[in-house]
């Protein structure tokens with residue numbers, strides 16, 4: 200253990216200074232420079248170049264949203280819903296964490312991830328291509344017309360912070376993540392509504408979308424799913440502070456799963 204690193208990280212306000220020091224030491228390179236980046240408030244994941252998600256090291260880079268552990272629930276629910284040999288689309292994929300976790304666990308699935316930001320698509324491509332999955336640039340499902348009516352599961356962690364609350368977010372997010380990845384519009388639901396509308400176009404009868412939301416927004420998110428003609432239910436994991444809406448397309452189920 201490098202005691203000097205731990206001392207500097209603790210003084211910089213890092214709650215898990217020992218763990219961070221061990222990770223930064225293992226990262227190689229100039230330890231002083233790495234600690235200095237943390238002292239300047241850069242998120243640990245950006246300093247390391249990866250974020251842990253469902254046991255995978257997902258590559259991350261400045262300017263692209265850092266995947267959060269709570270979003271693992273989206274991937275877990277999707278895995279439980281996806282039928283053997285099925286097709287999954289991850290909208291607003293960012294660095295590709297959800298699609299990567301699903302493709303890694305289930306090589307039988309066809310996984311397509313899409314994001315409007317080319318920098319995110321590049322990162323997602325680097326993660327997904329070796330897993331046999333695809334990342335493409337698309338404003339929601341604009342570039343996915345060929346998949347309409349063919350998808351078993353749509354996943355999404357879209358931006359859902361109401362615009363007025365962005366200045367209240369932790370500094371690490373405000374200073375290091377693009378507004379495009381955070382801003383959900385006046386009520387936080389602009390992109391969620393878009394995802395539900397896209398899901399109603401993409402899903403097979405009986406297919407389902409799994410969309411991250413927050414405790415504060417969950418009732419509005421459920422209403423938005425119903426407004427798109429889907430049949431919504433809530434799933435949550437209080438330990439990770441995670442809440443998702445699982446919304447089904449009417450019709451015959453394509454999954455043997457008992458979830459949702």
Ligand SMILES: C[S@@+](CC[C@H](N)C(=O)[O-])C[C@H]1O[C@@H](n2cnc3c(N)ncnc32)[C@H](O)[C@@H]1O
Nearest residue numbers: 264266291292293314315316338339356358380
């Ligand atoms: C909160 S981040 C989540 C990224 C990823 N799903 C994750 O959990 O790490 C939201 C993502 O939505 C993308 N995005 C915003 N507007 C979009 C749109 N109209 N179409 C597609 N992606 C969009 C952003 O570029 C960003 O990568």
